[in-house]
Amino acid sequence: MRSALLFPILIWWSAAAGFLPAQEPGHAAETSHKQAEQKPSENERPKKAEKPQLPFQIQLLETKVHFDANGDSRKEVHTVVRIINVLGVQQFGRLSFDYNRKYQQIEIPMVRVSHKNGGTSEILPSAITDSPNPATEHFPSYQDIRVKAVRVLGLQDGDTIEYKVITTTTKPPLAPDFWLEHSFDRSGQVLEEHYELEVPSARKIEMHINPATPVATKETKGTGESAALVYLWRRTYSPAEDTNAPDVPVTPDVSFSTFTWDRLSARLAELLLPGSVPLQQLQARDDIEKEMARRPEADPAVRERAIALTQDAKTDAARLKAIYKFVSSQINTVDVPLGSTGFRARTAAEVLSSGYATGEDKYVLLAALAASSGLRADAVLTGYCDRKAAAIPTEFKHLVAIGSTKDHQFWLDPAIEVAPFGIIAPSDATCGFALRRDAATPTAAGLEWVELPTGAPFAAFQRVSVDAAIAKDGSLTAKVKYELRGENELLLRVAFHQAPTEKWKDVASMLAISDGFRGQVTNAQVSDPTSTDDPFTVEYELTQLKFVDWSKKPVRIPALLPQISLPDLPLPQNAGSSAAPPIVLGVPLDVQTAMTLKIPEGTTVQTPAGTSVARDFATYSSKYSSSGDTIVASRSINFLKREIPGDRATEYNAFLHAVLSDQGQRFVLVENGK
Secondary structure (H helix, E strand, O other): OOOOOOOHHHOOOOOOOOOOOOOOOOOOOOOOOOOOOOOOOOOOOOOOOOOOOOOEEEEEEEEEEEEOOOOOEEEEEEEEEEEOOHHHHHHHOEEEEEEEOOOEEEEEEEEEEEOOOOOEEEOOHHHEEEEEOHHHOOOHHHOOEEEEEEEOOOOOOOOEEEEEEEEEEOOOOOOOOOEEEEOOOOOOOEOEEEEEEEEEOOOOOOOEEOOOOOOOEEEEEOOHHHOEEEEEEEEEOOOOOOOOOOOOOOOOOEEEEOOOHHHHHHHHHHHHOOOOOOHHHOOOHHHHHHHHHHOHHHOHHHHHHHHHHHOOOOOHHHHHHHHHHHHHHHOEEOOOOOOOOOOOOOOHHHHHHHOEEOHHHHHHHHHHHHHHOOOEEEEEEEOOOOOOOOOOHHHOOEEEEEEEOOOOEEEEOOOOOOOOOOOOOOOOOOEEEEOOOOOOOOOOOOOOEEEOOOOOOOOOEEEEEEEEEEOOOOOEEEEEEEEEEOHHHHHHHHHHHHOOHHHHHHHHHHHHHHOOOOOEEEEEEEOOOOOOOOOEEEEEEEEEOOOOOOOOOOEEEEOOOOOOOOOOOOOOOOOOOOOOOOEEOOOOEEEEEEEEEEOOOOOEEEOOOOOEEEOOOEEEEEEEEEEOOEEEEEEEEEEOOOEEOHHHHHHHHHHHHHHHHHHOOEEEEEHHHO
């Protein structure tokens, strides 16, 4: 996390890259062409950085995208790839393309391999498989979410593979609106790229084109209602254009949408809760009664379950919490990317009877149960926060909800089965996109953007205790216990909840490594991840042979405590920038760590001096002592502010230096007084 005790390897939220039901057909159904970018150290600025060998190189990437005025579309992709090493063989040995067969079709008319030693081979149609997305295999309601795949046997390094993929989209859920976003490769992975886009002249489209990637040609095709604008880009890779360059824009090279943000908000709200027209828009009593009968909460099964869940609750907050806990933990989450169904929702009654749901459909049930109890839950999409960009629904990554009572609002994350009441998955974006049925009205326009919460509704803390012993042979045994509340709690709950019990030791081993512990982890135990009313606890035992080599004089050992991580200073701004960027500390967090270490009898100890540093943004203190054969150490840090101004960098750097220096101190052990 950003503040302390980083658990980067425990972030188990999968973006499920490779599937987006976007109106740019097959946009994410292509095999990924981009590899993780390798950035040089900030302290090293070599004149010519050596790039690692690429596992493959795309010699030609041709894409043609066509949109009709009614929202239908066709996308054709032609790719020629040279395989360089075994990693490239692994990546292209199986080509897979995600789609939703309810409104999409995928054709793979050609897959050809040209072997380095001569000769070619064509992949027969019988080698193509079409199966449900693995995440939906046991959930019949979502088996329209599918994967079409081709197994390419005999592929070797030095071979060239060429294939074509055609994705046709007909009557998608958000028609007649459509959108597109595309960025060209700048890493050298693609040597030559042609991109052709055809859009109907009859539709109002505000095209956003990056000035760094101007259109090669633009022409009008056809006349009257069939008239279209055709844009064409032709690009070849130049070493001077590299994704490592600091001035490479983060905005897409081409994007547009027929939506505005307010209309998109209203349209998505209608799809997720069909038949829910705002009652204030109706005047006749008969119309109001008919509308009430169509609402999801009007279903008898939904009403009965709402009554059963809330009958013992004394307050609105308690009723909302009971409903949330049921939807969150008792309805299985089908882990597919947001929008996999085209934002077309099942009814609350269907979700309730089946016992499983996507994130969107869990919200549908939550909202219906809440409404049956006189409460309200609004959907909010997270993961994107550019209000000036084109209104593209597939930019968002996750759906959360705002549950409302008469007096309070609570942020809820029902898609994560173990999220405590009031905590949502962390997001890099600072705002969320609220789905409101009245968002398209003049008085409500602009209200679709809401600020995301910056912490939990309760104090976040971490307590770590280590009870360890060093044997005469120098081996170390330790019992480590974590107790957490807050964002790190959520990360660990998800990690252990998703892992089978026999894999808990592996998750605990990753936690130990991330906190600087070495050795073999055994006997990992955790509290019930679904018991979200209480702090989450993790306990494991650690053994490290030859922790101490008594033959070395003197023996120096660190305090067996997790390394407390603080944010680095932000990178300098570009030349000409007047204000220094703020230093982001993260959510306020209280971290307490303590160690008790038994050492062999007769061993003397020299303990380092403790440290105490107090600032208005954070405090840090440490204590070290020994008595007989026992060493005691403790460190604590309390982050008080979320961020501080960049002009306080010198003060923060001094605080950072004090913490790092203290954590680098060592105990000195002398065996048997020698």
